[in-house]
Amino acid sequence: MKKVRARYAPSPTGHLHIGNARTALFNYLFARRYGGEFLIRIEDTDVARNVEGGIESQLNNLKWLGMNWDEGPDIGGNFGPYNQLQRLDLYKKYAHELLDKGFAYKDYKEGSEDYAIRFKVPENVTYSFDDVIRGTLKFESSDVEDWIILKDNGIPTYNFAVVIDDHYMEITHVFRGEEHITNTPKQLMVYDAFNWEYPTFGHMTIIVNEDRKKLSKRDTNTIQFIEDYKNLGYLPEAMLNFLSLLGWSPKDDEEILSKEELISLFDEHKLSAAPSYFDKQKLAYINSRYIKMLTLDELKDLTRPFLMNQGVEIKNELWFESLLTILKDRLNNGAEITKYYDEFFHENFNLNKEVLNEIKDFDNETLLNKFLELIETIDFTDSSLIEQVIKETGKQTQIKGKALFMPLRVATTGELHGPSLPVQLSLLGQDIVKERIKQTLQILKGETK
Numbered sequence: 104m105k106k107v108r109a110r111y112a113p114s115p116t117g118h119l120h121i122g123n124a125r126t127a128l129f130n131y132l133f134a135r136r137y138g139g140e141f142l143i144r145i146e147d148t149d150v151a152r153n154v155e156g157g158i159e160s161q162l163n164n165l166k167w168l169g170m171n172w173d174e175g176p177d178i179g180g181n182f183g184p185y186n187q188l189q190r191l192d193l194y195k196k197y198a199h200e201l202l203d204k205g206f207a208y209k210d211y212k213e214g215s216e217d218y219a220i221r222f223k224v225p226e227n228v229t230y231s232f233d234d235v236i237r238g239t240l241k242f243e244s245s246d247v248e249d250w251i252i253l254k255d256n257g258i259p260t261y262n263f264a265v266v267i268d269d270h271y272m273e274i275t276h277v278f279r280g281e282e283h284i285t286n287t288p289k290q291l292m293v294y295d296a297f298n299w300e301y302p303t304f305g306h307m308t309i310i311v312n313e314d315r316k317k318l319s320k321r322d323t324n325t326i327q328f329i330e331d332y333k334n335l336g337y338l339p340e341a342m343l344n345f346l347s348l349l350g351w352s353p354k355d356d357e358e359i360l361s362k363e364e365l366i367s368l369f370d371e372h373k374l375s376a377a378p379s380y381f382d383k384q385k386l387a388y389i390n391s392r393y394i395k396m397l398t399l400d401e402l403k404d405l406t407r408p409f410l411m412n413q414g415v416e417i418k419n420e421l422w423f424e425s426l427l428t429i430l431k432d433r434l435n436n437g438a439e440i441t442k443y444y445d446e447f448f449h450e451n452f453n454l455n456k457e458v459l460n461e462i463k464d465f466d467n468e469t470l471l472n473k474f475l476e477l478i479e480t481i482d483f484t485d486s487s488l489i490e491q492v493i494k495e496t497g498k499q500t501q502i503k504g505k506a507l508f509m510p511l512r513v514a515t516t517g518e519l520h521g522p523s524l525p526v527q528l529s530l531l532g533q534d535i536v537k538e539r540i541k542q543t544l545q546i547l548k549g550e551t552k
């Protein structure tokens with residue numbers, strides 16, 4: 104078998120989109136699975152659509168996701184250059200070869216010496232290829248009109264350049280979006296004209312949104328660019344894992360898979376032709392699973408920028424670590440740290456009726472006064488001391504269970520539920536806790552009058 108060579112061939116028209124990232128990933132996994140090579144080629148011939156910084160952004164995001172390549176515009180290689188606009192001589196040479204052999208003709212611009220080169224589509228030919236994902240696909244030449252391969256400005260069209268490059272770069276396998284199925288007959292004509300061997304094609308399934316419509320860049324309900332996920336504190340390993348499941352599934356049901364596992368499990372015959380649903384809940388779940396695997400230091404690095412951006416004062420590293428210990432299991436992404444911080448540590452303290460109602464039957468005054476007295480002398484940075492004081496309060500007042508914990512939580516946080524109370528109180532700090540309890544006692548007095 105020939106050495107496997109697969110490529111990702113983006114047009115630099117914007118940031119790395121989920122669909123493109125998935126295309127890159129499947130080619131990458133395939134190449135690595137078979138010990139082959141993976142390269143990046145920039146298809147920048149649609150000059151009007153190229154955006155400034157588009158290539159860098161694509162490459163940076165692919166790197167962030169954990170993919171690496173053996174050849175590409177940034178690192179070169181034996182088959183370069185890897186930008187199509189730098190390969191114009193090559194396309195010109197081959198276009199003229201087709202002219203000379205009668206497979207193409209000159210199409211003059213009216214009243215000018217300039218001409219485009221147009222491919223002469225042969226009559227009554229059936230083109231067919233075996234798609235790895237969809238089986239044999241057939242096309243009739245009568246459905247295709249003569250088409251331009253080289254424009255009068257010397258720039259090739261996609262369907263021509265892609266063939267020259269895939270042949271020249273010795274590409275053996277092409278996995279790409281299903282929107283390219285209809286382009287394939289034009290490409291096969293060029294392969295045939297030169298008597299070149301086709302690569303193996305696999306046209307991947309579309310990705311659909313909640314409404315089962317093809318994910319489109321205009322669909323504002325779904326975040327679609329890798330960069331945006333990065334900025335929200337998603338982890339690259341989780342994104343890579345999630346992308347791998349868009350139109351592919353491993354043999355057994357285990358879906359949390361590292362890059363190395365994906366490479367060893369990747370099987371192109373398990374690629375599906377059925378639309379793949381972009382399941383946001385699944386992405387959140389996968390990311391939360393990877394967040395749980397982080398070390399404390401990694402978790403700090405992930406969440407710190409979000410807290411800082413929000414203007415949250417990180418009192419000290421110990422404080423930060425306690426905060427993360429109690430919030431870690433709730434996080435679906437890094438940005439959510441501020442949501443939970445606000446939920447559990449908001450500065451405005453107010454007790455609403457509903458919450459007060461839940462504790463109205465307990466002996467709150469005795470309890471809260473005793474707790475106030477006992478916390479006076481302890482070191483609040485140590486949550487285990489707070490835990491002891493809660494127990495001691497219970498013992499001395501003979502109050503137990505819900506009657507003990509619920510009023511203490513309500514009086515200090517204004518909430519009925521939350522993470523570990525001793526840690527939460529320690530994080531809030533002694534002054535705030537005392538202040539809130541006093542306030543609650545005032546409110547309770549008012550209520551009973």
Ligand code: GLU
Binds near residue numbers: 114265277278279
């Ligand atoms: N530049 C094309 C695209 O971005 C690549 C298509 C192909 O892989 O042949 O869709």
